[in-house]
Amino acid sequence: LMPQDLVGETVLVTAGPTREEIDPVRFVSNYSSGKMGYALARAARLRGARVLLVSGPSALTAPWGVERICVVSAEEMRNAVLDRWGEVSIAIKAAAVADYRPARRSERKVKKADRESLSLELEKNPDILAELGLRKGDRFLVGFAAETCDLLENARKKMRAKNLDLMVANDVTQERAGFDVDTNIVRLLQPDGTEEALPEMTKDEVARHILDRIQSLRKGT
Numbered sequence: 001l002m003p004q005d006l007v008g009e010t011v012l013v014t015a016g017p018t019r020e021e022i023d024p025v026r027f028v029s030n031y032s033s034g035k036m037g038y039a040l041a042r043a044a045r046l047r048g049a050r051v052l053l054v055s056g057p058s059a060l061t062a063p064w065g066v067e068r069i070c071v072v073s074a075e076e077m078r079n080a081v082l083d084r085w086g087e088v089s090i091a092i093k094a095a096a097v098a099d100y101r102p103a104r105r106s107e108r109k110v111k112k113a114d115r116e117s118l119s120l121e122l123e124k125n126p127d128i129l130a131e132l133g134l135r136k137g138d139r140f141l142v143g144f145a146a147e148t149c150d151l152l153e154n155a156r157k158k159m160r161a162k163n164l165d166l167m168v169a170n171d172v173t174q175e176r177a178g179f180d181v182d183t184n185i186v187r188l189l190q191p192d193g194t195e196e197a198l199p200e201m202t203k204d205e206v207a208r209h210i211l212d213r214i215q216s217l218r219k220g221t
């Protein structure tokens, strides 16, 4: 039986990729499937939380009992998250937000002309998690870091910069970890320097471990 230790909490989870449109038929995005975030949403719901799942485009169906808010771009994800921020007590940001978007979106399909190359100018997207870190209040804030090198150093830097209470460091170069697979291999980093390396497990199991850690940190045990 699941512990009902999240009754009374509103857990906001972000999941999936964002898509940044170039024109009506093309976009910039990444390989996130939503599996990690949806596993977190399902696990939190099973433990009694009210769950808001802000999801970028994903083929997955919403877990039972979860309120899903569908978004496409980083800008939409930011607006959806800030819109619901007042209700949230725990936020977990598993989404792979595009760091950059096309500086201009073309209203019409970009035509293949006689040119041999085409350059696309990108501009920075808002960093949603950093904004939440500034408006944290008494909420518990969890981030993910998807890294391809210097995992711990980069993840710690992001944890500090974004004012997080817990960071899930994800080396996405490992097979059976990261994007679009059912398993993951992560490390849980805390601001006090404590760190735990979890072995390979399913994303459902990773989600349970993350929730266990959140609860023990919130209770100070």
Ligand code: PMT
Pocket: 014, 015, 016, 017, 031, 032, 033, 034, 035, 036, 037, 074, 093, 094, 095, 096, 097, 098, 099, 125, 126, 127, 128, 129, 130, 142, 143, 144, 145, 146, 147, 158, 170, 172, 178, 179, 180, 181
């Ligand atoms: O969806 P799956 O296929 O299951 O894959 C899971 C996953 C690999 C996407 C997931 O485990 C993961 O690592 N998610 C974070 C991916 C990411 O964008 O990491 P990052 O290091 O670029 O960003 C750090 C944190 O800041 C993340 O919590 C991210 O949500 C947040 N962020 C980043 C950029 C931005 N503009 N706004 C943000 O809020």
